[in-house]
Amino acid sequence: MPSYRAPVDDTLFLLYDVLGVERRANLPGFSELSRDLVSAVLTEAAKFSETVLQPLNAPGDLQGCTRLANGDVVTPNGFRQAYKALTDAGWGGLSADPQYGGQGLPHVISTAVNEFISSANMAFGMYPGLTQGAIAALTLHGSDEQKRAYLPNLVAGTWTGTMNLTEPHCGTDLGLIRTRAAPQADGSYRIAGTKIFISAGEHDLAENIVHLVLARIEGAPDGTKGISLFVVPKILVNEDGSLGERNAVSCGAIERKMGIHANATCVMNYDGATGWLVGVENRGLPAMFTMMNEARLGVGVQGLSQSEVAYQNAAAYAKERLQGRALSGPKEPSKPADPIIAHADVRRTLLSIKAFNEAARALILWTAIRGDVARVSSDAAEAQAGEDHMGLLTPVIKGVITDVGFDNAVKAQQMFGGHGYVADYGMEQFVRDARIAMIYEGANGVQAMDLVGRKLPRDGGRAIMAFFREVDGFLSENAGEEGLEAFLEPLKRAREDLQKATMWFMANAMAKPDNAGAGATDYMHLFGLVALGYMWALIAKAALTKKAEGADGMDAKLMTGRFFMECCLPETATRLARISAGSETIMALPAEAF
Amino acid sequence: MPSYRAPVDDTLFLLYDVLGVERRANLPGFSELSRDLVSAVLTEAAKFSETVLQPLNAPGDLQGCTRLANGDVVTPNGFRQAYKALTDAGWGGLSADPQYGGQGLPHVISTAVNEFISSANMAFGMYPGLTQGAIAALTLHGSDEQKRAYLPNLVAGTWTGTMNLTEPHCGTDLGLIRTRAAPQADGSYRIAGTKIFISAGEHDLAENIVHLVLARIEGAPDGTKGISLFVVPKILVNEDGSLGERNAVSCGAIERKMGIHANATCVMNYDGATGWLVGVENRGLPAMFTMMNEARLGVGVQGLSQSEVAYQNAAAYAKERLQGRALSGPKEPSKPADPIIAHADVRRTLLSIKAFNEAARALILWTAIRGDVARVSSDAAEAQAGEDHMGLLTPVIKGVITDVGFDNAVKAQQMFGGHGYVADYGMEQFVRDARIAMIYEGANGVQAMDLVGRKLPRDGGRAIMAFFREVDGFLSENAGEEGLEAFLEPLKRAREDLQKATMWFMANAMAKPDNAGAGATDYMHLFGLVALGYMWALIAKAALTKKAEGADGMDAKLMTGRFFMECCLPETATRLARISAGSETIMALPAEAF
Structure with missing residues (x-):
């Protein structure tokens, strides 16, 4: 069975010794970021990831999600309890606005924590991960009423979020979207259409699911300039904030796919569901893109996460597995063979992964800090520079770290020989899970x-x-x-x-x-x-x-x-x-x- | 659903126009190789692969093999009929010795045919593929009696073969093998031990399965110099050639693995099974290696085969899928978007696969011809040069073509975006299937x-x-x-x-x-x-x-x-x-x- 140890020390070394995060103490949210505090947060996140999430990773892959006849989706055994533990500890709201119940820590800290969660259980991490995207979109583009209605529960994690972009005939080219939004007298819209590949589209972890949906308002211009963003809750929310009637949105099917089996990838049917416009009419695409930049950095983190956990297991195996003798003479003559880490080819492979991971982690944290600066600095030039940096590095991080992260998972699997191809050691799951990160949130060719x-x-x-x-x-x-x-x-x-x-x-x-x-x-x-x-x-x-x-x-x-x-x-x-x-x-x- | 069209014309072009196979007409087996004859053989093989094997590929992956409580293994629906069609047509014996019922064509022809079979259905192709290895080993190292007893049925395909090397604690380092062989008074041996990762170890396609097994005779020297090769039939063969009693060898489990689900990867238990020494005592490893060189070339072919079929499907998709507009201006203004083959990044990706495949096919056929020369030429210098070439190029073909073939399957999958990650288009199966070729028959690091x-x-x-x-x-x-x-x-x-x-x-x-x-x-x-x-x-x-x-x-x-x-x-x-x-x-x- 695979194991995982979160790289707390390396993360602290990068944040404090390499990137000098304490030099940002003048910024809101950064002033309390003492090394001790961050160490405590990361240590807790590590423990949660290692002991609660990681043990569910392989069983969750094997069991997968099940769609019942009524459209409900059941997540793998243990996921409900783990998700409750996550919300109880407040991990989902780590960087969210304290006004809505968040802890207000800089995003660089939640980015570090997301690596741990994703290494331990990538499919699980997508449920709170997508919620973070929904929080970002509503925070930036939602009305005050929408913020009040949705953010507290999303931040607490009692509700989760989704992003509904893709349709059967369009992924990258969102100008082709056909889902329709018909304005109603009360200011709401009736949403009709089919969305596919909706991660966490339906599940049993939360009381409600808040779908953010791209659709075309009747009479809107063709192409990307006629797309609007809507919020469509699975269960309608009453005036007093309590849950009301079931909305006309449902999961039509879950996809059979290569990996991330424990995350429900849904076909979502909108059959005249009630939704509300988020932001400005026909400006849905730019609004969704602010959300997607967050998401793309998060996908880069997933690439690193699978590379890291695959590396750890491969390195451990290479120190244990006895096979052949070192070219320079026996390293462990008392044993029947040397551990394979004695072989230069094995070391070269492992080093190439390790050297990538440590620098990739630095690049992600560096960019996350610059993103925080862009978000909170009152110095316009500094904020702009941070924004520029984020814009430039986000496609690099998404494209390169997921491409190489996948290659690294394959290399790590290779260290196990045939044992890497069978399910027992869990290596082939890391490969299958890592593969999606090169595709979603904009395929890597689109990033380039x-x-x-x-x-x-x-x-x-x-x-x-x-x-x-x-x-x-x-x-x-x-x-x-x-x-x-x-x-x-x-x-x-x-x-x-x-x-x-x-x-x-x-x-x-x-x-x-x-x-x-x-x-x-x-x-x-x-x-x-x-x-x-x-x-x-x-x-x-x-x-x-x-x-x-x-x-x-x-x-x-x-x-x-x-x-x-x-x-x-x-x-x-x-x-x-x-x-x-x-x-x-x-x-x-x-x-x-x- | 994926499709496949065997590259008959390209193969003929390579054999005749590029490699000048007709210049070898002086060699036994080559004299009848007119372009018309080879064209007819390849066209038939293409038809069989495209219409019989390819349609079973995706369903076979989904259904997989099932081990019954009694240890029998059931292959996916349709495999028995397809295997019967293969043996009826004599595809398994294409390059086998006519003395034992083979068609005596040069190996380069069966190599070309194996590419087609493997592109259409790699997991299926392994059943006859491993049989070819067993035929090679018995032909080179078996006694006349063993040849008479096993070769006719192996060549006809009514029996299949396996290679039993790996044990839980040893793969590459076969000197660590623990399976024991105890000599009996009648000249046979009792074989006891456990072998793992045995492809086609047990199934319902053939009347008998001929296991070639590495084991250590009691008292043999430690390490690789104490390993002998044995033939251990699943069902013992009577003096008159009829099938007798069941031997004490059985499938203990089938592995849950990343791909090639339709091929049964078995744990084989030898519980005092009756076996016979093949070749010389303690010289089992060199004997097995002659078999493995054949097998390694065959694995290189598998790497090409998945790269080719993945390419064909990606190219077809790229011509159909409408998404975005070409940077140089709309290519199909009347349509809502251009086909993605208008995009330079898509073309670059496709070309990198196509350019690899066509040269890889040439390299394999070139090397196979040199292998045939080594096998049949009466000119000692020419034969030696062919042998040298085979020895040098086999690890290159196995290592490079499977590494890049896998990368190519991943690239082809990428062309489909999210549709490549879900099972519907079959692309993720090509990736999962291609992955094993980098591992088995000597992991690619070992090839290097x-x-x-x-x-x-x-x-x-x-x-x-x-x-x-x-x-x-x-x-x-x-x-x-x-x-x-x-x-x-x-x-x-x-x-x-x-x-x-x-x-x-x-x-x-x-x-x-x-x-x-x-x-x-x-x-x-x-x-x-x-x-x-x-x-x-x-x-x-x-x-x-x-x-x-x-x-x-x-x-x-x-x-x-x-x-x-x-x-x-x-x-x-x-x-x-x-x-x-x-x-x-x-x-x-x-x-x-x-």
């Missing part, structure tokens, strides 16, 4: 196009220039720094590849946009490599300082980082070569020749 | 070590030097050839990277074997890239000739090949950089820091 087509050129390239400025600042400030040589030179080279790729797009994509499309995915991964390389440089600097102060474990950090710089970062050259090949050959082949 | 540690240095590097000589010969013969420029220069660069990597091992791995271990996987992939690049150069040359003769479809070939040279081959640089980084950092981290 978002990065290259929107985020890069936005405001004259302000965000990417700020990123280069920060990396360059670090490189020049630390030039010649003893112990950092192995980090600065590779970072510089990788950064140059990124600059060349960026310049190549500027020179070649304006006149011929397919050049951007053809290179987008490689650019996203190139960006990710540079961002992760920069994280390793920051980590190495902090580790050198801590080592000088006599801290333990810093040599391992430095060696892991060196491995990243030596063996992972050189991939930027291949990415650049592919981008520079352009789109000519790619576009030349006629469609019928595929 | 076999390549670097054994195949490369063997006979003073004779095989790799012959490979370089062949590539160099092509490069110099075709230097300046019009239309080949886009192929020769990239191939030359990639070949130089391979040479540098090879030299690096020679200089650095002798004194420090971990340098070989650390770089083995990257070397295997670097080798694969160069071999595939060479295939594309051969294909391009043939395509130019055919194009000059007025043949259709050759421009598509050339464009697909150009894409490979421009966008896939540059990866050799990253692989070389990683290899050159050596093992120092990798080995330095203490085990407890993982």
Whole structure:
């Protein structure tokens, strides 16, 4: 059976020693973030994830969700109790507004906690995870009345939330949405249509489910400019806040799918359900997108979470499993064979995962802090810079960390040989679960196009220039720094590849946009490599300082980082070569020749 | 529902126009291989695969195999009829010795047919596939009596075969095997022990199952030098060839696993079963390895097969699915959106799979021909060269084609967005099925070590030097050839990277074997890239000739090949950089820091 130990120490090291979160104490919500407090929060979250959620992960996968004849959905055994424990402890409201019962901690803290929850049980974590998205959307776009009606229960977790975008014929291209909203005399709308792939669309964990639904108001313009956002509760809410009648929304089916079996992926039928407009008519897509940026960062966290838990189990197995002898001579001559961690190929595989995870965690936390700054800083320039950073890095985090996170789960599974392919060790579940993160909340190809087509050129390239400025600042400030040589030179080279790729797009994509499309995915991964390389440089600097102060474990950090710089970062050259090949050959082949 | 169309024309093009199989007409079995005959064989195999096997693939995955209380195993609905159709048509004996009822065609033909069968239904194809391995082992190592007793029924397919190597505590390291063989007065042995992960270990398709089992004869030396090979039929065979009593071997359980659900992966219990020694006492491992080389090439074919069928479905979907508009302006303005094949990122993804598949098929067929030459040529030097080639390329084909084949199935799945994650389109099954090919018959890390540690240095590097000589010969013969420029220069660069990597091992791995271990996987992939690049150069040359003769479809070939040279081959640089980084950092981290 798989196990999981939440990386509390690494998270604290990153937050305090590497990212210097205490320097943000002037910001609302950050002032009380002492290392002791955060340590206590993370330790509790770790315990909850390890002891309550993780044991339900494999059984939940095996049992899955069941739709009853009446449309109700039953979650796997133990999920109800675990969900109650989660709400009792207030984990869902960690970063929510205290006005609605939340604890008001910065989002970077709930982001860290979400990694633990998702490593322990990704399918379970999606129930409160989607609720966080609904809270964000209603907070930003809901009326005061809507906030009062829904937020307290969503924050408490007694109700959960969903996002209803996809229809059978449209996923990425939401302009094609057909679900209709007919205005009623009382100001409500009657919603009719079918939504598919609705995660947590129906279940037995909460008293009510608050669906946020994209639909087209009768007579609205075609395409994306005619889409509005509605809130449609499963059970209608009375004036006094009590639950009233069942609304005309129901789960028509749950999907048979590759993984996340314990989360109900529903076909939702809206049969004239009563809904209310959220925000402005025909401005539903921008409203949904604010929610989706949160969600995309969360999906990046899921990519890391599966990579981390798969790594932990693979590393443990590699230290136990006796098979063959080390090439350099027996390591454990008294045993029938050496543990497979004696083999360089096994170590290389494990190190490539470990080196990715630690930098990915840093990148996520760094970006979450910048997101908090954007949200709460009263310094307009600082807030804007945070916003720019979030916009630029969100597609990178979503696309790269879920792509590589999945690859890492596959690599970790590989360490087990045949034992990784059968269900017993739980490794194949991590692979199946990790796979969805590359797809939902915008498939990774769409993330790459978002990065290259929107985020890069936005405001004259302000965000990417700020990123280069920060990396360059670090490189020049630390030039010649003893112990950092192995980090600065590779970072510089990788950064140059990124600059060349960026310049190549500027020179070649304006006149011929397919050049951007053809290179987008490689650019996203190139960006990710540079961002992760920069994280390793920051980590190495902090580790050198801590080592000088006599801290333990810093040599391992430095060696892991060196491995990243030596063996992972050189991939930027291949990415650049592919981008520079352009789109000519790619576009030349006629469609019928595929 | 997924569909499949066997690539008959591409196979014929590769065999005749690219690889010039008709030039081998002097070899036994090759003289009758007219293009018409092979076309007829492949067309029949295609029809069988497309109409009989493919429709059973998704239902077989859903239903899986069932073990009854008495240990019998029931295969999914329709498998018995399909298996009977396969044996009636004689597909299992295509390349078997006519003396035992086979059709005596070269192995390259059955290899091509196996791709079709495996694309259509990989789990089904394993039943006859493992039988081919058993036939190979008994043909090479069995006594005349054993051949007479088993081969006719195995060739006819009325009996099937299995390979029993793995035990709970040992997979790669077969020296740890504990299954015991006790000699009996009548010359037989009593076999006792437990084997796991036995594909097709028990089922209802055939009248008997012939298990080939590795075990240790009482008193044999420890380790790999004390392992012998035994034949253990499920039902004992009487003197007259009729079936006698049930042997003491049974299926204790079938594994719950990630994919290939329609193939029964069994725990096999040997409770004093009667078996007979195959070949020489304590020489079981080398005997099993002749069988495993066949099997490894077959697993490479499986990697291609899933990549191919996943590609075909993704390409069809990309031409149908309307979503978004092309960056260069609407392609189908009359429709609500463009088909997603208008997007450069989608084309890039599809092309990367297509370009891999066509070269991988060439590499497999080329190697299979060389294997046939090794088997049947009376020219000792030519046979030896074929043997060298097989030895060198088998780990490359097994490791690279299954690694990339799996990645390709994932990429193809990605084209479907959420529809790829749910079961309806069948894409997630291709991913789950493809995954096993990276693991069984020697995990890919083991293939890489076999390549670097054994195949490369063997006979003073004779095989790799012959490979370089062949590539160099092509490069110099075709230097300046019009239309080949886009192929020769990239191939030359990639070949130089391979040479540098090879030299690096020679200089650095002798004194420090971990340098070989650390770089083995990257070397295997670097080798694969160069071999595939060479295939594309051969294909391009043939395509130019055919194009000059007025043949259709050759421009598509050339464009697909150009894409490979421009966008896939540059990866050799990253692989070389990683290899050159050596093992120092990798080995330095203490085990407890993982």
